[in-house]
Amino acid sequence: MSMHHKLSLIYYVLLDFDTVEGQASLSETFASASSMPQKYEIFMKGLWYMDGLEFSTALEYVAHPSLVSDFADDIIIALVQNASDGDYDLALSYFHTVQPVLKTSKALELIFGAMAQTNVTEALLYSRTHPDHTREQLFRQLIAETLGNKSEQEGELAFLPFDSIEEAWFEEYLSTGDGRNLKKAKDTILVRKIASDRFGEIRTQRTSSQWGPVLEGIKSGIEGQLE
Incomplete structure (x- = not known):
């Protein structure tokens, strides 16, 4: 010493x-x-x-x-784990001020989770700064954090500007992957398709009763155009 x-x-x-x-x-x-x-x-x-x-x-x-940011991982872990009532302002303020290169997967997972529950657009953009394998893991975490924790950001998830790779990850995760059991998985896929003007893909889509009238209206419109 x-x-x-x-x-x-x-x-x-x-x-x-x-x-x-x-x-x-x-x-x-x-x-x-x-x-x-x-x-x-x-x-x-x-x-x-x-x-x-x-x-x-x-x-x-x-x-x-x-x-120097040698202890940034430990500080971020402490700030996120001690955040009260989902308020991650201090952890995110520290992260954005210091801009550390995180060394542990735990710190990365925690700060990304804080981002996902605070600002989904920021979380998406941050995930893109990582290599493909880590980026895909973070993208899946983004969906899980947003839909699984009743985040206020869940309404914005389906409207994010995904690229073609993220689009494929999104649909795979919610339709056949681990995210298929999330409560709003099917509804989120439906909203994404509507937001992306992919009306032809939702003719056989099953969803919750709250989307029934909307879905039937879209189907009727599509069938009317085909006649």
Whole structure:
């Protein structure tokens, strides 16, 4: 362990004593006396606030531009897992500010899930920045997160600007893949076909009763054109 790391640990412990009312800032005194680099001070204070579950304050430190993103995965995991009521603003703010290259699949899965439940368009565009195999996995996660978690974004899913590859993934996942058992799988495929003007493909489409009148109207219109 380097000297700077040892100093950082001592500084972290001293932060607890700074909370004593009327107590001089022992941590600041120590940091100054030991010539501790400021970036270590900033980072340790951020971790200290995170450990105290003061995530909003912690973000002011851990997202500081002087810091490298070596611990970005751990920070993202903590922020996403501790988000309350599906509010991922802090995790996404950290991610967009630091723009880290994530090293673990867990961190990637969690931050992408946060994106998918917050802004499906942003999640789709982010998935496209990855190699094909990872991109396909993220795309499937996008659908599962949006439809499976009763996300407010589910109404937008069928209207996203998919390319031809994503279009094939979308239909395969919801018709024959793992997503076929999602509650709104068939309805989402139907809406996608309507939104894409693929009316000829829905003549034999089965869907929930709420779409029955719409489907019958489309079928009647198609049959009328064929007569």
